Amino acid sequence: MLEIKHTTIRTLSILGQRGAFGYALNELAKENEQIIALTSDLRTTSGLDRFNNAYPERVINVGIAEQNMIGIASGLSTLGFVPFATTFANFASLRACEQMRHHMGYMRENIKIVGFGGGFAMGMFGITHYGIEDVSSIRSIPNIAILSPADSLETVKATIAAAQHKGPVYLRLTGVMNQPMVYKEDYDYEIGKAVQLRDGTDIAIFATGGMVHQSLQAAEQLDKTGISCKVVNVHTIIPIDKQAIMNSLGVKLLVTVEEHSRIGGLGSTVAEVLTELDEKPPQLLIGVSNEYKPAGSYEYMLEQYGLNFMSITEKIIKRYGEVK
C-alpha cells in the first residue's frame, strides 16, 4: 500500500499526528470506497483537508454536534461504510460518552472515533480542550479498542489497522506538529501487541502516546546513572498486552507514563493486571495529577505536570532509590 521511505516518516513527523491521520485516511480511501470521514465542524483541525480535496463527497460535516455524529456514523456502518468520526478527545469521550457506550459498546457498530488533542496538545486553547480524562471515561465500556500511537508513523499504522479491525475503535492522538520520531523505519504493527523499544533489567517503563519519546529520553538519562531501563510502547491501551507486562515482572520497579489523568488510564490498566499477581514489582504511576492548572503552551503544561523527560527521570530515580 503506502511506501514508507524515510522522507515519508519525516514528513509525517512534521505534520504531527493529526496530519498523519489525514494522510493515512487519504491513502486508505484510494483503495477502499467504503471509507468515510465525519467531522463536527473540525475538518481542517482534524487534518482532513487533503482528504476533503480528493474526496469531498466522502466527508460528512455534521456541524457542532458530536452526539449526532456518533449516531450517524453508527447508522452508516450498518450498510457497510467504514466511518472515521473525528473531534477533540474530550468531546468524543465526555460529551458523547453515552453515544460511544451505546453504539460502540452495546451495539458494537463498526465505527472508528478519532479523538485528537489528547493530553495537552491544544496548549492555549486551555483546559476545556485538554484530553486528559478520555481514556478513563471510556475504558470501562466493553468492546471498544483504545489505540494510542507514539508518533506520526505509528498513527498511520494505527489508522490503517483501525480500518481493517472488525469492531469499534477509539484512536487517541497526542502531541503537536513536528512531533519527535520514535520509529525511524517501518515496522510491524498489530493492535494489542506492545512494542519493546529498548531492553533493560532494573526498570521497565510502560509508556503510551507522546510519553513514549519522553520515556526513551528518560531511559537514556537513567542509563548514564547506571540504571538499566527497558521501555515498552503500549500503543494499545485496551486490550492491554498482558504478556508484555508478564515479561517485565523481574524488574525492581515498573513505571507507567501517560499524558492522561493518573486515575483510570494506562497506569490503572497495568495496576489492574498486577493486582491479580502474587509476585510483582512495585509500580510507579506517572501521569496527570488530579487538578486543573492554568493553561499554557504544550511544553509548559508538560513541565507543570512533571511529564517532560527530566521530571520523569527525577521521579524514577527517587522511587528507584526507595525500592531497589
Next chain:
Amino acid sequence: MTNLEKYTNVFVETFEVDASEATGLAYQSILAWDSVGHMSLIAAIEDAFDIMMDTDDIIDLSSFEKGKELLAKYDVEF
C-alpha cells in the same frame, strides 16, 4: 551540484514542476503545495542538506525565496 541547484531540485521533485516554475512558488500557490505538500517539501530539504529544521522555520518557509533566507541559519549558503 551547487546548493542552489540542489535546493531548486527539491522543489522540482516534490511538486513535479520545471526548474523555472520552482523559483516563483509559494505555499498554496499551487495545489500540490498544501499542508501535506509543505511537510514533504521540508522533509526533502532536510534530507538534501542533512539538517533538521525548527518548528518555527518550518512554518515560516512560505516561498522558494523565503526558504533561501531561512536556510542561512543552518549554514546553507547560496
Next chain:
Amino acid sequence: MISADKIERCQIASLNMRKNILHLAHQAGSNGAHLGPALSIVEIMAVLYLQIMNIRPFDPIWPLRDRFILSKGHGALGYYVALFESGLISKDALYTYEINGGSFSGQPSKDLSLGIEYSGGSLGLGLSYGAGIALAARRKKELFQTYVLMGDGEVNEGSVWETVMFAKHNDLSNLTAIIDRNSMQSDGSCEDIIRIDMEAAWRGFGWDVITCDGHNISELLQTFPNDRTNGPRVIIANTVKGKGISFMENSKDWHHNRLTDDLYQKALCELDEAGGVSVGN
C-alpha cells in the same frame, strides 16, 4: 381509497396485539412492564408492520428491507407483538418476554435475526441512528424507507434536535420520524413538564409536518406511504397512553407497572367487550 379488508386486517391485529401485551405484562409478574407506552403505539405498529413496511418475514436481514427504529425503547411490548403479527418472530419466541437472559427484555436489544434493528432504552439516540441509515441508503442508491418512532417526552433530549437539523440539511426524504404524542411522560403530562408547540418546532427546522389520529387505522394507512423528495417528514400521531384499557388510559401510574391477576382479568374483559379498539373508516 383504502380498502376495507386492509383496515379490518389491522383492526384484528390491533386487538390481538393488545391481548398479547396484557398476557406478556401479566407473565412478567413482579418485573412489571411499560404498559401505557406500548398500548399507545398499537395501531401505528400494526399499520406499519402489516401494510406499509416492505419486509420479508422469512428473511429478516433482507438488505432492501424498510428499517424501523424503536427509539422509545420502553414501547418494547408494543413492538414485540407487532414483530409476531408480521411473522418475523414465533409465538414461542414472543412468550420469552422478560425471561432472565432472554432475547426479549424490557427494552429491545438489537438482533437482526429477530427483526430487531436497534437497541432501545436510552432516549434521544434513535433518530441519529436512523438518519445515518437513511443517509447510507441514499449514498448506496437504495430505495428503502427508514422509520423512527419516538415519544413526545423523548424530544426533551437535545440530541434529537441535532439530528433534526442534520436530516433537513441533508434532505433525507427517505426518513420518517413518528411521534407517539400521548401527551404524557413519566412524571405526568408533557404540558406540565416541558411545554412546546410540537408542530411549530419541527416545522421551524424545516421538516414536513403531518398530524394525524394515531389510533385511526384508515388515517394511518393514508398518511404513511412516502414518495416525497423534498426532505424528511415527521408524523405527529395523537394517541392515548394506555389506549384500550380504561384504568390505564392517561394514567401516569401505568407508564410502568405490575399487572396483577385481577387487573389482568379486568383488562381482558374490557377488550373482549370492545371487540377491537380502533375504528377506521
